[in-house]
Amino acid sequence: MTAEADNSPEDVIETQSLPLDAWHRERDARMVEFAGYHMPIQYEGIIAEHLWTREHAGLFDVSHMGQLSVSGEGAVEALEAIMPGDFAILKPGRMRYSMLLDEDGGVLDDLMVTNAGDHYALVVNGACKWDDIGFLREHLPDEITLTHHEDQALLALQGPEAAVALARIAPMIDDLKFMQAGLADWNGTPLWISRSGYTGEDGFEISVPADKAWALAEALVAMDEVKPIGLGARDSLRLEAGLPLYGHDLTTDSEPVSAGLTFAISKRRRAEGGFHGADRILKLLENGTxxxxxxxxxxxxxxxxxxxxxxxxxxxxxxxxxxxxxxxxxxxxxxxxxxxxxxxxxxxxxxxxxxxxxxxxxxxxxxxxxxxxx
The missing domain is CATH 2.40.30.110 (Aminomethyltransferase beta-barrel domains)
Structure with missing residues (x-):
């Protein structure tokens, strides 16, 4: 729900700080407002950071993104009713890229869904996470539990040397392949690590308790392979990788077919339908856009x-x-x-x-x- 601003204090939304805000500023990061947060756009320069990530390993702070969990009997069916992904087939530790769709098939957000064993973990875009949470609360059945993990930070380590670096503190990542996830113990701190990312490179996303994020970031950038990388290079890397950015390449005016994301709609879901906008989307799959x-x-x-x-x-x-x-x-x-x-x-x-x-x-x-x- 939105209202027209009248410049009264209660209508001013304060830009929030990430758990690593002071860490970024200590490294002379240039900070900008993005998705309601102060975020580092660059440290030593976008091109230099971009090329470092392509050649070595870049550490990105993506704690602005929403980390959610969905649990309860019928969670799979509930998620499949509003998304076109085949989540029933996911074994524990397996992930899928999917899209949250409105009832006409318009894209409300694109996201990752992981079978985390006793729940499904969702990572949604920071710019629309509050809308996503509201939408999920409205459309998930009452017996399904939705949890927003605001006490977790999220770091991404990306690049051809990311695995070498991260394996020093989380050897279990050697057993992960692309779109797989698992739990690591780092000196008593639980890390939920997925082999995924937003750069087109091999890499990982690491969910860590917010109060341990500083220590983890320090441990990683102490390695010769790793440098902190800002939002600017993250955008140029994802563009080179041909990955869409929600709010720009994807909106409610687009749907998965014209967006070229039909790989996220499995054979079973195409045959059965049953997700938001299925009638429209299945016709577009057959007839084109x-x-x-x-x-x-x-x-x-x-x-x-x-x-x-x-x-x-x-x-x-x-x-x-x-x-x-x-x-x-x-x-x-x-x-x-x-x-x-x-x-x-x-x-x-x-x-x-x-x-x-x-x-x-x-x-x-x-x-x-x-x-x-x-």
Whole structure:
């Protein structure tokens, strides 16, 4: 529920601090407001941090994200009623990428769902976690318990040397493959570790009690392979990996088919339906969509940004939803939705960037090959 602001004190929402706020400031991080929190956008520079993560291991503070658990008899059925994922097939320690859908199939959020044994663990985006919690409370049956783990921090260690570094304090990670998770004991502190991330690199997300996050971050950055990395490089890395950002590449105006996320809808769910928006989504799977999310490689050095028009001659055929310079490639890239008949690989288009036309070509995603440990 929202209300128009009248500038009264009670309408001012204070930006919150992460458990590691002072840790970031101690390292001269440039802090910005994002998703209602003060967050580090960079330490020594976005390009340098981006390339370090591609070559070594970067430590990201993603404690702004929502860590939830869903438990109780019928939890699987309840989750499958509002998401298109096949969670019944998940064995303990196995994960799935999925989407929280409104009743028309619009994407409310994208998230990770893990079978944690006695409950299902959900990690949702920070910018919409309170809306997600409200939606889940409304749509989950009364006998299902939803818990928000506000006392947990979340760190992500990403890059080709992440496993070497993390194994020193959590040897169990050697048994994890991509999209698997498990519990580690670090000097008496429980760490819930998943082999997953948002960079396209091999890596891990580590849920740690908030009061132990400082010690864990210190232990990791003390290793030669690891440096702290900010929000700026996290965004450029996920863009190169072709991963959508909720609120930009995904919104309630999009659905899984045009967004190119049909891999998250299993064969069983396609056959049975029974999830929010299933009738609409299954028809789109059969008949196709008017628009598709695509990757664009741009000429020159000037970057396209969200909202820029994608043109075919004098006709606008789409809109950029994410864009920026790709440090790993040395040129700008973008994602956006274009008319389906313009979505083929190799299609030559243009992007109108503040009145200047930039040549753009539809290319496959990811822009940089993923290096997940399978």
């Amino acid at each position: 008017e628009a598709k999310r695509v990757g664009l490689a741009l000429d020159g050095r000037r970057a396209a940004r969200e909202g820029d028009a994608i043109m075919a001659g004098d006709t606008q055929v789409g809109t950029v939803t994410s864009g920026g310079f790709a440090p790993s490639l040395g040129h700008p890239i973008a994602m956006g939705y274009v008319a389906a008949d313009r979505a083929g690989t190799g299609t030559e288009l243009e992007v109108d960037v503040r009145g200047k036309r930039l040549a753009a070509t539809v290319v496959p995603m990811p822009f940089v090959p993923n290096r997940y440990f399978r």
